[in-house]
Amino acid sequence: xxxxxxxxxxxxxxxxxxxxxxxxxxxxxxxxxxxxxxxxxxxxxxxxxxxxxxxxxxxxxxxxxxxxxxxxxxxxxxxxxxxxxxxxxxxxxxxxxxxxxxxxxxxxxxxxxxxxxxxxxxxxxxxxxxxxxxxxxxxxxxxxxxxxxxxxxxxxxxxxxxxxxxxxxxxxxxxxxxxxxxxxxxxxxxxxxxxxxxxxxxxxxxxxxxxxxxxxxxxxxxxxxxxxxxxxxxxxxxxxxxxxxxxxxxxxxxxxxxxxxxxxxxxxxxxxxxxxxxxxxxxxxxxxxxxxxxxxxxxxxxxxxxxxxxxxxxxxxxxxxxxxxxxxxxxxxxxxxxxxxxxxxxxxxxxxxxxxxxxxxxxxxxxxxxxxxxxxxxxxxxxxxxxxxxxxxxxxxxxxxxxxxxxxxxxxxxxxxxxxxxxxxxxxxxxxxxxxxxxxxxxxxxxxxxxxxxxxxxxxxxxxxxxxxxxxxxxxxxxxxxxxxxxxxxxxxxxxxxxxxxxxxxxxxxxxxxxxxxxxxxxxxxxxxxxxxxxxxxxxxxxxxxxxxxxxxxxxxxxxxxx
Numbered sequence: 001x002x003x004x005x006x007x008x009x010x011x012x013x014x015x016x017x018x019x020x021x022x023x024x025x026x027x028x029x030x031x032x033x034x035x036x037x038x039x040x041x042x043x044x045x046x047x048x049x050x051x052x053x054x055x056x057x058x059x060x061x062x063x064x065x066x067x068x069x070x071x072x073x074x075x076x077x078x079x080x081x082x083x084x085x086x087x088x089x090x091x092x093x094x095x096x097x098x099x100x101x102x103x104x105x106x107x108x109x110x111x112x113x114x115x116x117x118x119x120x121x122x123x124x125x126x127x128x129x130x131x132x133x134x135x136x137x138x139x140x141x142x143x144x145x146x147x148x149x150x151x152x153x154x155x156x157x158x159x160x161x162x163x164x165x166x167x168x169x170x171x172x173x174x175x176x177x178x179x180x181x182x183x184x185x186x187x188x189x190x191x192x193x194x195x196x197x198x199x200x201x202x203x204x205x206x207x208x209x210x211x212x213x214x215x216x217x218x219x220x221x222x223x224x225x226x227x228x229x230x231x232x233x234x235x236x237x238x239x240x241x242x243x244x245x246x247x248x249x250x251x252x253x254x255x256x257x258x259x260x261x262x263x264x265x266x267x268x269x270x271x272x273x274x275x276x277x278x279x280x281x282x283x284x285x286x287x288x289x290x291x292x293x294x295x296x297x298x299x300x301x302x303x304x305x306x307x308x309x310x311x312x313x314x315x316x317x318x319x320x321x322x323x324x325x326x327x328x329x330x331x332x333x334x335x336x337x338x339x340x341x342x343x344x345x346x347x348x349x350x351x352x353x354x355x356x357x358x359x360x361x362x363x364x365x366x367x368x369x370x371x372x373x374x375x376x377x378x379x380x381x382x383x384x385x386x387x388x389x390x391x392x393x394x395x396x397x398x399x400x401x402x403x404x405x406x407x408x409x410x411x412x413x414x415x416x417x418x419x420x421x422x423x424x425x426x427x428x429x430x431x432x433x434x435x436x437x438x439x440x441x442x443x444x445x446x447x448x449x450x451x452x453x454x455x456x457x458x459x460x461x462x463x464x465x466x467x468x469x470x471x472x473x474x475x476x477x478x479x480x481x482x483x484x485x486x487x488x489x490x491x492x493x494x495x496x497x498x499x500x501x502x503x504x505x506x507x508x509x510x511x512x513x514x515x516x517x518x519x520x521x522x523x524x525x526x527x528x529x530x531x532x533x534x535x536x537x538x539x540x541x542x543x544x545x546x547x548x549x550x551x552x553x554x555x556x557x558x559x560x561x562x563x
Contacts, residue, residue, distance in 0.1 A: 049183035321455035
């Protein structure tokens, strides 16, 4: 009887988990070193940029050689095991397949690093490395979250405390991100973009640091209740206050000052490392290091996933209206060739995303939706199939098919409503384990809905201009304008009726103000009953930039829920 019971246990536990042969201690080493690879990818990029800037060139070539050798050795250890690094390989096909993807990216990246180590560095290599380092980082992050997911480590740690550890860990990365952005500016690589990125990173570092000390409801930070941690965080705050005025694009004009700033940021990184160690020490009696990594990384993965899915589901609503608008522009003969091209691209994107929700789509980072959502998505598909067929009738020959246009106009709201219902179901999806609080979920959803309204208003205005059900469409237009206006103000300042608290994140507020400036120019034209050709042109030319800036805001809200 006992032997039979033992066999059952072996079957359940021995073969039920692909990672059973790896101990908690082994998994702690694996997650730690896999996580360290992400930092090394950024460290190498920074070292290359220092070499390009002529800052401690000889020393940084040596450092680059050491860092790249360690990344290479660790990657091989994760794939095959490495006794010296105390790394064991795991029998998991999905993880090993993803490590192979990292290995392919790394081979290309490493080839350029070796060229730099060999003494050759030019603008082409810098541009290539700048384009390669983020995909390598993202792939490595994916591997870490896969290790965590398959390890299924359990823990009794307070989730809010784990979140604070997560944010404290992110601060280390932000110190290096600021250094990298300064060096990219110094080397003239995407200068304007990196000046903006630097400002955002700086604001985020400061806001997070304050939140770690005092708490921040908007970011979901509990705040330190431990004297040792608070004292250490205030030490970091003092160091930061001494350096932040110098973390500015103006510093890049002076190599000596630039070098000094990057070194001071390394000191801030070191002290943030001490802070993370203190957080970890405070919970060691509760759980093992592996369990800490599991909670922090699982929360990270789920936050990213839910924000991303709600963003894409919300974007589908917008695409229903954009397709209708583009069809009407074709019918009115306005920039026909371009709008036929736009319609083809927009409809193909809607189709790809819908199929991604139904079946999974790697390029969109989408997994197959759960059973409950599959039923609703099948309903969307039943509306979409004839809708898409009629769009293809218009795009195929470029000749206006009145029956096809009529179908699109009559069914676009039906498709929108079904797509909107999907968003609501994604918001309530339990598999995300409430990883983003309801406030952040609502922000992403309603910011995403604003994108749709930019296209819905334009569609309704075109229907009015075209003389189609003028009274009803003008009424709908006024409703859409009022809703866009109210939601925009709610995202900025809060609105209880929309369950919006407003944002205090400076870079998000600035982006919403950019949207507001554009909106205030277009709003009066939308509300005019009769418009001139010049005003029609203003709406047609202005609605896509408005959509673009609103889309940026959605991504910023999604990133605010990121790790």
